[in-house]
Amino acid sequence: MRGLGRVLAWSYLVVVFLFILLPVVSLVVFSFQATSLPVPPFSGPSLRWFEALFADPRMLSALRTSVIVGIVSALLATVLGFLAAYGLGRYRPAGATALRAIIMTPLGVSYLVIGFGLLVVANELALGRSLLLVTLGHIIINTPLAFAIILSQMREEHANLERAARDLGAGEPRVIGSIVLPVLLPGLLAAFLLSFTLSWDEFIIAFLLAGFQVTLPVEIWSSLRTGLDAKTNAAGTVVFAISLIVLVLAYATNRALRKGRT
């Protein structure tokens, strides 16, 4: 492609990029607004709304809650996903294909329906809404993903290493600790970090199942009721920044681990 076609192609790229980045840019820019309404004209830069955000005990508590729910649910999903991927991928027990399908099914169901299902169970057992329920909900949406990611990282040649270790007298815990886990580390980290960001971002399950103590997306949701507010922009910018940090972390560790291997 050359001449006019090239110009058109690049212009199209720029236009779509404008569309894609427009909401993020306005979110971030107007979080530095000096006045309270996050709309043009821009009156900043000012850190006023970030100060207000970090002085708000509800937002801070929601932030802490989200981090805890994210870490706990991501950790458990990764452990469950790893055990299942290793068990089904390496030992190929009878019915492995069916078991794999069962573990993957929650992936095909809307979060709304999963959250609603847990709400019905909680009602049936007369359990109050709680963060424990939210965490369980996040475990079930993330386990299939962690499972799929880790399974995709398992290679036949790793099995030889494991066999060699067993031949040399290592017991199963030793084989898992010294061979399987180190070899799968990039996959495990990817599964953990992706699970964390999905839990961190998840709204509807948390909204349905959280009691008095809520996660950050739910807290932001309640702050939306007051309409457009530069403080909500600041909260959104902080959420975005933390997601980006996790993403960069994931990318960097993965790169470092791969480099170390080759």
Add this chain to the structure above:
Amino acid sequence: MSASRRQQGWVLAAPALLATAVLFLVPMVLVLLTSLYRREGKVTVTEFSLANYERIWSDATIHAALLNSLEVVAITVVISLLIAFPFAYVIATVVPARWQGVVLLLAVLPFWTSYVVRSYSWLLVLAKNGVVNQTLLATGLLTDPLQLANTRLATVIAFVHFFVMVCALTIYASLRQIPPNLPLAARDLGASGWTTFWRVILPLSLPGVIVGAFLTFVLAIGDFITPQIVGGGTEILLPQLIMLQVSRLGDLPLAAALSLLLLVIVAAVYALAARHLTLGVRR
């Protein structure tokens, strides 16, 4: 492999299977049972009947919500693909290979803002005094601000924004898997640029298009946040109707039946698309 080692596979998979059973399969069975109960006044009658399904069959409000959902999602799928395909194509063919990764990464940047926040950002952009209206007013293209926020258009825009990113990724993955000598061979055999595109590149990129369309459909039809935040008020979609039963009306049986309706729609679309749902990823 010995029998005991095979059993070990089961033992290792057991925790995940147990979690799936307790946290997913049991709840789904309970949802099914609940959908057979019915709400009368303020009490839930726990004898089985098809009352909720009869209501779904005959209730005009439910029909409207279902129709709205299907329309909005269909429009979203079509527009997302129309925008994403040329976008992915330009990235795959015009952008130099070593920049493609960076460009893609930048293209999915908003993906990492939280879902609630992303919807809120669109409210910000589309509001009466938001960026779009202010820009149009300042350039003199408009004399009065447009009502953009809280309309179906706003829901579609916010949806398309998210799913252009998703579709661009799946289509790009498909385009990259086309061996470059196939289009070259077509050109050698005398096909014009357009013919090569229509008869070689487009058919070979269909897996990415179908996966993108499927993901868009499934994720959009179950989404409550976007229509609730940016669409706000003018019309109601299926997930909003479900949430209305749960939070305002306390009608869990009807909410259960509607959830299953949502589940069945997704399953039907999956069954239709299942054969084509592969990006040709080799394992």
